[in-house]
Amino acid sequence: MQSLSRSIVRSVGRVASAQPRWWIPSFAQRDAPLMNQKKQTKLDWQRLWFSFATIDLIDKAAMKKAAEESNPILDVKSVTKDAYYMPIIPGSSHGDAIMNNLRLDWEIDSDRTETRLEPARGYYMTCDMMQIFSLKLTKSPINSASLQLYGYIAARDEFDLKLNYVFRRSRDDPIIVQQGSLIEMTGPKRCIAFFSDVLLEFDMRIKNGEKGEDDVQLIDGILEFKGHVMRWEPGELRIGGSCGAVDMCFALVNNAVTAIVEVIISEVKNGFDLSLSSIVDVVKVPEEFQLFVGPVRESCALRKFVIAVTIDSVMHLKFIAGHKGTKGNVRRSCSFEAKLNGYARRQIMLDFASISVKVTWASWVPAQSP
Structure with missing residues (x-):
């Protein structure tokens, strides 16, 4: 080999x-x-x-x-x-x-x-x-x-x-x-x-x-x-x-297939802190990991995230928005079923911002048989 x-x-x-x-x-x-x-x-x-x-x-x-x-x-x-x-x-x-x-x-x-x-x-x-x-x-x-x-x-x-x-x-x-x-x-x-x-x-x-x-x-x-x-x-x-x-x-x-995750934050009324994590199944065991954490002061697009997801399983995205040192953080989540191709969108409406999520599924093209 x-x-x-x-x-x-x-x-x-x-x-x-x-x-x-x-x-x-x-x-x-x-x-x-x-x-x-x-x-x-x-x-x-x-x-x-x-x-x-x-x-x-x-x-x-x-x-x-x-x-x-x-x-x-x-x-x-x-x-x-x-x-x-x-x-x-x-x-x-x-x-x-x-x-x-x-x-x-x-x-x-x-x-x-x-x-x-x-x-x-x-x-x-x-x-x-x-x-x-x-x-x-x-x-x-x-x-x-x-x-x-x-x-x-x-x-x-x-x-x-x-x-x-x-x-x-x-x-x-x-x-x-x-x-x-x-x-x-x-x-x-x-x-x-x-x-x-x-x-x-x-x-x-x-x-x-x-x-x-x-x-x-x-x-x-x-x-x-x-x-x-x-x-x-x-x-x-x-x-x-x-x-x-x-x-x-x-x-x-x-x-696995690839999930290309795009997050756009708009209509920001007040600055806030955002934490974004993903939960995927690895050998049928949920694994959570952080994608982004930081302040959001104005409308913006986060960098694209690429995540390996087993086909037909479900990927969860978890959002926590609020302010450091204060109570009452807002928690939201959305889920996407892994597919060979195509895309799906979700919209999360908060009192102080709007979060748009798009997940595009991509897979591999195999080598041609000789």
């Missing part, structure tokens, strides 16, 4: 619309015939399902040890029992391997193009997706009440092999965070397809002066998520650097 990491360098010259390879089945579709798998032999299927069956036999102690050796800041005791332990690939920092491709067993294409969000046309189908729920600054090398954080975290999948930014801030526009607080995500632009492997690249720094050379590196490198050893329950990953750490909460969502 060819990994994404090897496929990236072999894809040099491939156009952005190149078709992905469809060899990993969705658990929800494993009893149905798979497209483009007619040549799959019985032995191949036996080997594939054997790899899934042996996931629980992995030596987790060895994984923890490897992660600790790679990430000195990793504190295993403070990570939940559902945590993933993944060492950063040696030599994958931006100072050595990503740009000059010298010290990895496989090379990474130097293409830094951002992925594009294109609606599916023609035949529609679901696929497995990786959903990132939150990022949190777990440990900082600087002892300060607030920090200016910038840089990026991006995923590469086999849909187009381009960078799909989950977090991206320039040094001139850092985000203000505190240790232990959530890091507001700025993406992804589209859902992260989990056909086989996914790479996670990151380079995050703390602004610490007038010049860039005075800044402090938080995390830097690459992680590889391999499909045949991934669990499907929500879990937490600690991305550790030499002097800091970021926790990432995520899950694999099977048989």
Whole structure:
């Protein structure tokens, strides 16, 4: 089975619309015939399902040890029992391997193009997706009440092999965070397809002066998520650097489609604080995560949110509007059933504003059979 990491360098010259390879089945579709798998032999299927069956036999102690050796800041005791332990690939920092491709067993294409969000046309189908729920600054090398954080975290999948930014801030526009607080995500632009492997690249720094050379590196490198050893329950990953750490909460969502959520706030009479969260089923367990929190002072449109949702399940959006330090916050919610395509609208009327919600469903176009 060819990994994404090897496929990236072999894809040099491939156009952005190149078709992905469809060899990993969705658990929800494993009893149905798979497209483009007619040549799959019985032995191949036996080997594939054997790899899934042996996931629980992995030596987790060895994984923890490897992660600790790679990430000195990793504190295993403070990570939940559902945590993933993944060492950063040696030599994958931006100072050595990503740009000059010298010290990895496989090379990474130097293409830094951002992925594009294109609606599916023609035949529609679901696929497995990786959903990132939150990022949190777990440990900082600087002892300060607030920090200016910038840089990026991006995923590469086999849909187009381009960078799909989950977090991206320039040094001139850092985000203000505190240790232990959530890091507001700025993406992804589209859902992260989990056909086989996914790479996670990151380079995050703390602004610490007038010049860039005075800044402090938080995390830097690459992680590889391999499909045949991934669990499907929500879990937490600690991305550790030499002097800091970021926790990432995520899950694999099977048989999924993409919900593109657009929220427009109008008729604002008085400024208010808004919290928006989403609730989706992951392995039939509800998982709630925050999409937006902040003040609303005038009519505006929030950034688009993309959420992986299992087909035919229901996605809930929860709104809490009011003012900090006061009682009587207004709570509203709306629900949307996941479909292969199409869209739905909801209108929420408040005394001090109107909230319009549009959810557009998008799915993948499979590769054509040879």
